[in-house]
Amino acid sequence: MGRYSFKNPKARRSFILGILALVLIAGLAMGAVLLPRACGSSKATSPSGQGTGDVGEQAYGVAIHTALVKKGLPGRPGKARQVKYIVIHETANTAAGADAKSHADFLCSGGEGTTSWHYTVDQDEIYHHIPDDEVAYHASTAEGNQYGIGVELCVNSDGNFEKTFDNAAKLTAKLLRAHGLEISAVRQHADFTDKNCPMTIRDAGRWQEFLTRVQSYLDQAE
Ligand SMILES: [Zn+2]
Incomplete structure (x- = not known):
């Protein structure tokens, strides 16, 4: 037996x-x-070969997850470019659960069509969707899309916007540093077009506070 x-x-x-x-x-x-996954979890490859698609795995302690949209999807044509601006947006999606990961999944599935942006930030973490040195379509104008890194802040009803606000300031400081830009490079979507975005920050008159927060992180060693 x-x-x-x-x-x-x-x-x-x-x-x-x-x-x-x-x-x-x-x-x-x-x-x-x-x-096969729609999102490439491997390190970013950038058309310029400069490696600027990879900004590291955290911004002042907040995790950055790389979940790149596949090259060739409408939102990621893979066009190399220079970075001049960090363009701040809000998702305007207040649904419960509309956090950074859910936006990453949606972008990776091609769900946003030609609309795309580089990062989504929520109360806990950051998702990186498009390499910084590639064009994405978020700013409504050629200038903003060609030269701007699009950063979306989540406004999900089950999220903590104060933490999201702070995490976005950390990411913005990191990006300014990574691309050798001044605080004047931080723009609102509304600077490029007639759209009330980032709406929560604008409606509460908190834009200057956001810039001050970014500067406070710039003044610290990461
Ligand atoms: Zn916007």
């Missing part, structure tokens, strides 16, 4: 079911690893 012998047929049956369950779980795990 082999090592696994059962006198009781019930015990034998549950043993076999247990093995089948293990095989199923292993198969699912492998599938999760091997299935």
